[in-house]
Amino acid sequence: xxxxxxxxxxxxxxxxxxxxxxxxxxxxxxxxxxxxxxxxxxxxxxxxxxxxxxxxxxxxxxxxxxxxxxxxxxxxxxxxxxxxxxxxxxxxxxxxxxxxxxxxxxxxxxxxxxxxxxxxxxxxxxxxxxxxxxxxxxxxxxxxxxxxxxxxxxxxxxxxxxxxxxxxxxxxxxxxxxxxxxxxxxxxxxxxxxxxxxxxxxxxxxxxxxxxxxxxxxxxxxxxxxxxxxxxxxxxxxxxxxxxxxxxxxxxxxxxxxxxxxxxxxxxxxxxxxxxxxxxxxxxxxxxxxxxxxxxxxxxxxxxxxxxxxxxxxxxxxxxxxx
Amino acid sequence: xxxxxxxxxxxxxxxxxxxxxxxxxxxxxxxxxxxxxxxxxxxxxxxxxxxxxxxxxxxxxxxxxxxxxxxxxxxxxxxxxxxxxxxxxxxxxxxxxxxxxxxxxxxxxxxxxxxxxxxxxxxxxxxxxxxxxxxxxxxxxxxxxxxxxxxxxxxxxxxxxxxxxxxxxxxxxxxxxxxxxxxxxxxxxxxxxxxxxxxxxxxxxxxxxxxxxxxxxxxxxxxxxxxxxxxxxxxxxxxxxxxxxxxxxxxxxxxxxxxxxxxxxxxxxxxxxxxxxxxxxxxxxxxxxxxxxxxxxxxxxxxxxxxxxxxxxxxxxxxxxxxxxxxxxxxxxxxxxxxxxxxxxxxxxxxxxxxxxxxxxxxxxxxxxxxxxxxxxxxxxxxxxxxxxxxxxxxxxxxxxxxxxxxxxxxxxxxxxxxxxxxxxxxxxxxxxxxxxxxxxxxxxxxxxxxxxxxxxxxxxxxxxxxxxxxxxxxxxxxxxxxxxxxxxxxxxxxxxxxxxxxxxxxxx
Ligand SMILES: Nc1ncnc2c1ncn2[C@@H]1O[C@H](COP(=O)(O)OP(=O)(O)OP(=O)(O)O)[C@@H](O)[C@H]1O
Ligand SMILES: [Mg+2]
Numbered sequence: 117x118x119x120x121x122x123x124x125x126x127x128x129x130x131x132x133x134x135x136x137x138x139x140x141x142x143x144x145x146x147x148x149x150x151x152x153x154x155x156x157x158x159x160x161x162x163x164x165x166x167x168x169x170x171x172x173x174x175x176x177x178x179x180x181x182x183x184x185x186x187x188x189x190x191x192x193x194x195x196x197x198x199x200x201x202x203x204x205x206x207x208x209x210x211x212x213x214x215x216x217x218x219x220x221x222x223x224x225x226x227x228x229x230x231x232x233x234x235x236x237x238x239x240x241x242x243x244x245x246x247x248x249x250x251x252x253x254x255x256x257x258x259x260x261x262x263x264x265x266x267x268x269x270x271x272x273x274x275x276x277x278x279x280x281x282x283x284x285x286x287x288x289x290x291x292x293x294x295x296x297x298x299x300x301x302x303x304x305x306x307x308x309x310x311x312x313x314x315x316x317x318x319x320x321x322x323x324x325x326x327x328x329x330x331x332x333x334x335x336x337x338x339x340x341x342x343x344x345x346x347x348x349x350x351x352x353x354x355x356x357x358x359x360x361x362x363x364x365x366x367x368x369x370x371x372x373x374x375x376x377x378x379x380x381x382x383x384x385x386x387x388x389x390x391x392x393x394x395x396x397x398x399x400x401x402x403x404x405x406x407x408x409x410x411x412x413x414x415x416x417x418x419x420x421x422x423x424x425x426x427x428x429x430x431x432x433x434x435x436x437x438x439x
Numbered sequence: 440x441x442x443x444x445x446x447x448x449x450x451x452x453x454x455x456x457x458x459x460x461x462x463x464x465x466x467x468x469x470x471x472x473x474x475x476x477x478x479x480x481x482x483x484x485x486x487x488x489x490x491x492x493x494x495x496x497x498x499x500x501x502x503x504x505x506x507x508x509x510x511x512x513x514x515x516x517x518x519x520x521x522x523x524x525x526x527x528x529x530x531x532x533x534x535x536x537x538x539x540x541x542x543x544x545x546x547x548x549x550x551x552x553x554x555x556x557x558x559x560x561x562x563x564x565x566x567x568x569x570x571x572x573x574x575x576x577x578x579x580x581x582x583x584x585x586x587x588x589x590x591x592x593x594x595x596x597x598x599x600x601x602x603x604x605x606x607x608x609x610x611x612x613x614x615x616x617x618x619x620x621x622x623x624x625x626x627x628x629x630x631x632x633x634x635x636x637x638x639x640x641x642x643x644x645x646x647x648x649x650x651x652x653x654x655x656x657x658x659x660x661x662x663x664x665x666x667x668x669x670x671x672x673x674x675x676x677x678x679x680x681x682x683x684x685x686x687x688x689x690x691x692x693x694x695x696x697x698x699x700x701x702x703x704x705x706x707x708x709x710x711x712x713x714x715x716x717x718x719x720x721x722x723x724x725x726x727x728x729x730x731x732x733x734x735x736x737x738x739x740x741x742x743x744x745x746x747x748x749x750x751x752x753x754x755x756x757x758x759x760x761x762x763x764x765x766x767x768x769x770x771x772x773x774x775x776x777x778x779x780x781x782x783x784x785x786x787x788x789x790x791x792x793x794x795x796x797x798x799x800x801x802x803x804x805x806x807x808x809x810x811x812x813x814x815x816x817x818x819x820x821x822x823x824x825x826x827x828x829x830x831x832x833x834x835x836x837x838x839x840x841x842x843x844x845x846x847x848x849x850x851x852x853x854x855x856x857x858x859x860x861x862x863x864x865x866x867x868x869x870x871x872x873x874x875x876x877x878x879x880x881x882x883x884x885x886x887x888x889x890x891x892x893x894x895x896x897x898x899x900x901x902x903x904x905x906x907x908x909x910x911x912x913x914x915x916x917x918x919x920x921x922x923x924x925x926x927x928x929x930x931x932x933x934x935x936x937x938x939x940x941x942x943x944x945x946x947x948x
Contacts, residue, residue, distance in 0.1 A: 304557045307541060314536040321496065321532070322545045323517035381536040 131374060131387070134423070135394050142401030149404050159286040160276065160351070162396045166289035166389055167344045169367045170296035171225075171337030173388040176371050177300070178309040178330065179316070179380025180232065180239035182337045185367065187250025188224045189345030189360030192217040194257040196346045197355035200271065202264040218342045224250055225338015229331035239334075246338075254357035265354035272353045285347055292340065296385040299336075309333055313380025370395050373423050394423070445508030446471050447611045447643040448493070453502035454667075455488055457847070460838055462488040463499070464667035472611050475635060475644045477654035477675070480664035480687055481880045482851025483837040486647050487529055489664070490615050493645075494526040495519030507610035523606025527597040529617040529647075529850050529878075535586035540568035542585055543600050571599045576637055589740070591627040594619060598634060602642065612642040618850065620648055621878040622787070624740050625907065632657050649851075649880050651680045663687050688882055707766055709900035710751065710782070710869045715760035720746045721924035724760070728869060728900040733891070735903045735911035738921035738947050744904050745787065747921075748871050751902070752784040753777040765868065778807060781868030783861035785875055787904075793857040796846040800836065801827040803845055804860045830859035834886055851879050855887070862890055870894055871902045876910065888914060908940045920946040 143150040168185055175182045198204065199213035209216075228246045232239040266272045275285035300306035308329045311319045320326050341360075348359045370391030376383025398419055402412055448470040455463040462485045470476055478486050491497040493504070495513030504511045506522045513519045519526075533542050544564045568581035577595045585593060604612045616635070620628045635657055638644050648654050654661050655675050663671040663686035671686035708727035715724040721743035728734045736744040749755040751762060753773040762769050764780045777784075786792040794803055805823045827841040834855040836848070845853055858875065861867075872891065876884045891914065895901050905911040911918050912932070920928040920943055928946040 302559045302561070304559055307537070307559055310536060311534045311541075311545070314534045315532075318532045318534065321516050323515060323520075324545075381534075 130426070131390055131394065134426070135390060135397070138394065138397055138401060142397070142405060145401070145405040149401060154400070154404070156278070156283055158397060158400050160283050161400065162392060163275070163283070163285040163289040164344045164348045164351070165363055165366045165370065165392045165396065167292050167340050167347065168363055169370055169388045169392050170292055170385055171333075171340040172367045173296070173371055173374075173376055173383065173385045174300060174306070174309055174333045175239070175337050176368075176376050176378060177313050177380060177383060178333055179313040179378075180330065180333070181368075181378065182225075182228065182243045182334060183240065183364060184224065184228055184243040184246040184250060184338070185341050185344075185364045186358075186360035186362075187247035187252075187254070188221050188338055188341035189250075189348060189363065190254035190357040191224065191250040191257070191345070192221045192342035193345035193349040193359040194254040194355050194357060195220050197264050197266065197349050198257055200266065201268040202266055202355070204261060204264045205267075214346065217346050218339055220253070221342020221345070222335055222339045225335040225341070226331060228338065229334030232334065233327040233330035243334075251357060258355075258357050263354050263356055266350070271350060275347065275351045285351065288343075288347065292343070293385065293389055300385050305329055305332060310381055313382070315381075366392065366395050369420055369424065373420075373427055375427060395420070444472055444609070444611070446505070447474075447507060447613050449505040451503045451505075453489070453492060453499045453504065455492060455497055455499050461667045463492065466502070466664075466667075466669045468662065468669060468672060470613070470643050470645070472643060473639050474660060475639055475646060475658045477658035477661040478645055478647045478664065479649060479651065479654055479661065479683065480670075481837075482855075482878075482883055483849040484664040484687075485667040486664055487617055487849060488667075490526065490617050490645070490647070493519065493524055493613070493615060494528075495524070506613065507606055520604055523604045523610050523612045524615065525601030525604040525612060526615045527594070527601050527617065527619055529621075531593055531597060533585050533593055533596060533600075535584075537585060538581065539572075539579055539583050539585055539588070539596050539599075540565045540581035542596055543568045543571055543581075543603060545600065568599070571603055575599055575602055575634065577634070591623055591630060594623070594627075594631065595634070598638075602638065613645070614638055614642045615645045617647045618649070618878060619646070620650065620653060622874075626739070628653065649878065651683055651881075654683075655680070684881065687880070708763075709765065710902075711763045712747075712751065713761045713763075715747065715750060715757055715762065717743075717746060717750060717755070717757045721921070724921075724926055726919055726926070726929070728902050730868075730898045730900050731895055732916040733895055733901040733903055733914050734917045734919060735905055735915035736919050736921060737905065737908060737911050737943060741923070742921040742947070743924040744921050745873055748784065748873055748902065748904060749786075751777075751869075752782055752871060754784070781864070781866050782871065783807075783864060783867055783869070784871045785858055785861050785873060787873040787877065793860075794845050794853060797844050799827075799844055800831060800841040800848075800856050803856055804830055804863055807860055807864075826863060827859075830856075830863060834859060834890070835883065851883060854878055855883065858887060858890070862894060867894055867897075867899045869900045869902065873904045874906055875903070876906055908943050911943075912940070918943065922947055 148154055172182060172185070196213050196217035198207050199209045199216055201208045224246050228239070228243050231237050231242045275283060277284050279287055300309065308319065308324050311324065312326055312329060316326060344363070345359055349355050352359065371383065371388040372378060372391070373394060374383060374387030374389070374391035376388055399416060402415060407415055446469045448468075450466055450468050453463060453466045454461065464485070466489060480486055488497060492499050495516045495518050498513070506524065509522070511519075511522050513522070534545075541564065544567070565581045572579055572581065575595070575598060577599065579588070579592060579595060585596060588596070598614070601614050602612060606612050619631055623631060632653070635644055635646060646654070646658060655678070658675050661671070661673060661675050661678065661683065662669060663683055665687055671683065709730050711727040713725050716722050724747055726734065736747065738744045746755060750757045753776060762772060764782070769776065795806070801823050804827045805818070824841060830836070831839050831841055836852050836855050845856060848856070854877070861870065870891070875887055875891070879887060891901055891903070903911070903914060905914065916932055918930045918932060919926060
């Protein structure tokens with residue numbers, strides 16, 4: 117019998133094995149892959165999607181989905197940089213910029229969650245809407261001026277600076293990840309999300325505050341997207357409404373590869389994080405392995421398909437429904 | 440019972456209607472400490488609705504309810520739970536992705552220390568669950584995932600969850616079990632019966648069942664409902680099954696003693712399997728089913744009979760062996776091909792696999808074999824309704840409303856519609872039924888058996904997984920006994936007519 121203890125935090129061994137195989141393979145293809153420099157580079161790249169995927173996982177675990185990632189990142193990132201020391205030379209409110217930007221993410225998440233939970237509009241559509249609302253806010257903030265750049269050396273250098281050998285941005289992601297694991301395993305709320313994902317009517321009839329949980333999950337996801345937007349802006353050194361471009365297509369497949377079923381009730385934060393590592397390393401390795409840039413997207417897509425098929429393979433019973 | 444305590448439950452003139460249907464009509468009753476009460480009645484008599492009122496899921500239109508001497512006015516299942524009412528519903532309601540302890544915890548509202556702020560104290564949860572499991576004498580790992588448990592073990596988890604109620608003061612918990620035995624095997628039923636007798640020590644129990652033997656065996660008192668009205672309330676001592684029947688139905692059915700017409704074996708089997716194997720599930724199964732004959736597959740829960748049937752229907756892949764339908768071996772067998780070849784399968788878990796709850800009876804019945812009711816992709820609503828109506832009449836579906844969503848029917852009546860869906864084929868070659876009588880009352884059981892025999896008489900080969908060996912002996916022409924995924928015996932009943940149940944049981948284990 118499978119020994120599936122709930123407290124078993126480690127993801128499925130299969131995906132970890134795949135990760136190891138990838139790392140070995142890419143190291144053989146190009147020795148530079150395993151260099152300290154490149155590994156730091158990978159950690160740098162992995163930070164932003166890791167932060168996002170914590171929220172994404174919580175939302176998917178309850179059987180909903182949040183597509184608003186890139187829009188929320190754009191809005192929060194732009195708000196943050198315009199309120200921090202930047203080339204437009206105005207608006208700097210110091211540390212308060214963080215509160216405003218994170219607050220923006222929180223509010224967008226609350227809106228998605230409230231419309232979804234209270235008005236019962238599918239989260240898929242609601243979050244598409246908030247995506248564009250976020251994008252719209254970012255574009256308005258951008259206005260007609262030049263893209264703002266960070267003028268504070270300290271802020272711009274912070275993500276890449278090393279602490280105990282690892283870049284600061286990765287430490288930030290690691291803290292968020294740890295908090296995510298804690299929330300989903302050691303709080304009523306986290307376990308409640310799993311219960312809702314498994315069977316919402318039963319959760320309701322058990323007197324669980326289902327609507328509140330749903331809204332809270334989206335609020336957390338929105339706030340984390342805001343944080344990711346700030347970090348991405350810092351990493352880039354300048355603001356852009358498009359700062360989140362491509363992130364959605366990392367975090368959702370990463371969650372699925374990690375075994376977080378889109379129908380809800382399965383998987384977890386750690387597993388999704390491993391999925392993020394897998395995808396980022398895949399991308400990084402393909403570049404280092406010298407795959408022609410024209411082919412990279414196609415190859416990446418194909419390997420992604422193979423990975424998701426591999427994940428779904430054991431569950432492919434005849435009457436099993438995939439949604 | 441000592442009268443020092445107020446009754447655990449006292450209902451006074453409780454009523455609940457759905458539209459024109461009076462599901463519960465003016466019911467008054469009283470239950471004392473430590474009593475085990477049996478509740479029975481036809482499908483749709485209102486049993487589940489009455490229990491849902493006690494559980495805070497439905498609210499009564501009229502009447503008062505007192506629990507442990509206090510007037511109860513439940514607004515939610517939580518209220519009922521806090522008042523001391525624990526329920527095991529007709530359909531299991533556990534989170535399959537969570538652990539046993541977490542499922543039990545769902546009902547336990549006590550919070551200490553950090554838990555008050557929403558933190559999950561795994562140590563306490565696991566320990567509490569272990570304590571509850573011990574109290575009811577069940578040996579289960581609190582950390583096990585519910586989805587990995589057998590059905591009867593899950594039932595135990597449900598009971599454990601129900602007994603976590605906190606009636607407060609010196610109140611007695613009221614544990615409600617809605618048809619807990621319908622889906623259990625003989626041996627499992629015995630486990631459950633012992634469990635109920637244990638509950639008696641600290642709780643009062645209401646137990647719904649269609650099996651009167653069972654009710655008479657374990658209950659102190661039996662209540663009968665008919666069309667929402669409580670028609671009988673008697674001590675089980677000295678009451679006979681016949682008397683109970685009379686209270687259940689308007690005209691008591693004459694228990695049929697059907698003489699098996701020993702049908703001749705035709706030369707060509709409708710379906711034949713050779714060496715069918717599914718790794719770890721069953722092995723080297725060979726048998727044939729002939730037109731006009733009923734073949735029963737008997738065995739315990741893990742014997743593989745359900746899987747074999749599903750493999751025959753293409754619902755599950757097998758590793759080795761051949762299936763021949765009408766003399767031709769099949770390749771890449773699938774449900775679509777099976778249906779096209781005239782096979783039908785009534786699954787055991789009808790609620791999950793057999794019906795579309797939001798659809799009306801009409802649309803459910805037209806799902807597989809629309810027959811006259813469709814030309815290609817084009818549906819003919821008139822014909823659909825006509826067909827549905829004829830089945831509703833034949834199986835006496837109640838309420839007789841083909842437009843009502845299936846969700847709103849009682850458990851037993853839903854099953855009738857699922858049966859009708861498969862029986863509604865003009866050219867049925869093989870009819871496979873997994874526990875067709877599960878959850879049906881006596882009258883309906885007979886009607887369904889009559890339909891099965893009718894299909895047989897029209898030349899359909901029937902493969903049956905019965906609830907009981909008695910059912911197999913009553914219905915089948917041939918009995919195939921399975922043990923641990925292997926064929927352990929076969930009996931042609933047209934030859935050996937004095938087969939004893941004991942013999943078969945011996946071959947099963
Ligand atoms: N939500 C609902 N909407 C409309 N009618 C309903 C609803 N729930 C139950 N009914 C009707 O109330 C009546 C009683 O149903 P109930 O489920 O209580 O029967 P039951 O005695 O439990 O039957 P069974 O033995 O088949 O489970 C039935 O006629 C049913 O169709
Ligand atoms: Mg019922």
